Amino acid sequence: MCDKAIVEATFSAINSLFCQHLAGYTGRDVSRRGERVEDRAVWTIPELQDLLDEWLLAGWQARPHDALRDPFRPKKAMSPNDKYASLVAACGYLPLVLRGEDYLELLPTAWRAVNDYGIRINYRTYDCADLGPHRRQHSGHAAKRGLWEVHYDPYDLSQVFVRTEQGWITVPWIHLPLVNAPFADFTWAHARRLAAAKGLDDTNEAGVARVLDELLSRAEHGPDFRSAKVAARTRTAAAVPAPEADSETESEPEPEIQPPAAVATFGVFDAHAEAERWL
Incomplete structure (x- = not known):
C-alpha cells in the first residue's frame, strides 16, 4: 500500500x-x-x-x-x-534521553520577521541584544519568504526560541518584569478579554501585561477569606444599634482584696524511712 x-x-x-x-x-x-x-x-x-x-x-x-x-x-x-x-x-529497545535542543524541536513553531523592535507574536514583543545581527535580515528560507523559525512553549510564554545558523537564541518577553509568574497562551487570552471588559485596548501590550499581573497575583494569593470575614463582621456590627446608656445603673462595687492563704509546707522526703513503714 x-x-x-x-x-x-x-x-x-x-x-x-x-x-x-x-x-x-x-x-x-x-x-x-x-x-x-x-x-x-x-x-x-x-x-x-x-x-x-x-x-x-x-x-x-x-x-x-x-x-x-x-x-x-x-x-x-x-x-x-x-x-x-x-x-x-x-x-529489544534502546531508550534515548532527550537533550534540551530536542525539547525545543518538539515545541510549536511560528514564522516571524526579526524587526528593529524584535519579534511580535499575538500582540507580545520579544527582544534581546543577541537578535542584533539578524534584524531585518533574510533567514535563508525562501519558502517562508525569509521569515525566521521561532519556537515557543504554549504553557510558558515568557520567552521564545529563534533558530539561527549559529544555534538557538533565547529571547525574553519585553514586559516580563511587570508579571510575577509564568503564564500560558490561554492565560494571555483571558487577560486580553479582561482588559477589553474594562474598556481598555486589548492590543496594547503594556496594558494587557498589567491586567495579566493582577490576574496572576490574585490567583497566587487565593481568595481573601479573612478580609471577607472581617468586612462581614464590620457590616453586621454597624447594623446592630448600640445599647442606650442607663444613668440610674449603679456602678459595680470594687472587689475586696483577700489576704493570701497560708502555704502548706512539706518535709524532706526520706526514702529509707518510707521503706521502713512498708515492712
Missing part, C-alpha cells in the same frame, strides 16, 4: 470511528449531515485535541487492525500496542 493510500485510510478511520460521534459533526457532504447541526454545542480546538488524544490512547492504540499481523499468527489481527510489544520482545 502506497503512502497516500495509508494516509487516506487513516483519515477515513479517524472520521468514521471518532469524528462522526462528536457533537456538531457536519459530515463530508450534505447527504451525511445531521439535522440542525449548527444549533448543537460545538467543541473548541483545544478541547477537540484533548478528545482526540484520549481516543488515540484508549481507542486506536488498543483496537485490532486488519493490516497488523504477526508472522507466527497470521490469522490474528493485532492492535498497535500488541504489535509494539511483540517487536520489543523480539528486538
Whole structure:
C-alpha cells in the first residue's frame, strides 16, 4: 500500500470511528449531515485535541487492525500496542534521553520577521541584544519568504526560541518584569478579554501585561477569606444599634482584696524511712 493510500485510510478511520460521534459533526457532504447541526454545542480546538488524544490512547492504540499481523499468527489481527510489544520482545529497545535542543524541536513553531523592535507574536514583543545581527535580515528560507523559525512553549510564554545558523537564541518577553509568574497562551487570552471588559485596548501590550499581573497575583494569593470575614463582621456590627446608656445603673462595687492563704509546707522526703513503714 502506497503512502497516500495509508494516509487516506487513516483519515477515513479517524472520521468514521471518532469524528462522526462528536457533537456538531457536519459530515463530508450534505447527504451525511445531521439535522440542525449548527444549533448543537460545538467543541473548541483545544478541547477537540484533548478528545482526540484520549481516543488515540484508549481507542486506536488498543483496537485490532486488519493490516497488523504477526508472522507466527497470521490469522490474528493485532492492535498497535500488541504489535509494539511483540517487536520489543523480539528486538529489544534502546531508550534515548532527550537533550534540551530536542525539547525545543518538539515545541510549536511560528514564522516571524526579526524587526528593529524584535519579534511580535499575538500582540507580545520579544527582544534581546543577541537578535542584533539578524534584524531585518533574510533567514535563508525562501519558502517562508525569509521569515525566521521561532519556537515557543504554549504553557510558558515568557520567552521564545529563534533558530539561527549559529544555534538557538533565547529571547525574553519585553514586559516580563511587570508579571510575577509564568503564564500560558490561554492565560494571555483571558487577560486580553479582561482588559477589553474594562474598556481598555486589548492590543496594547503594556496594558494587557498589567491586567495579566493582577490576574496572576490574585490567583497566587487565593481568595481573601479573612478580609471577607472581617468586612462581614464590620457590616453586621454597624447594623446592630448600640445599647442606650442607663444613668440610674449603679456602678459595680470594687472587689475586696483577700489576704493570701497560708502555704502548706512539706518535709524532706526520706526514702529509707518510707521503706521502713512498708515492712
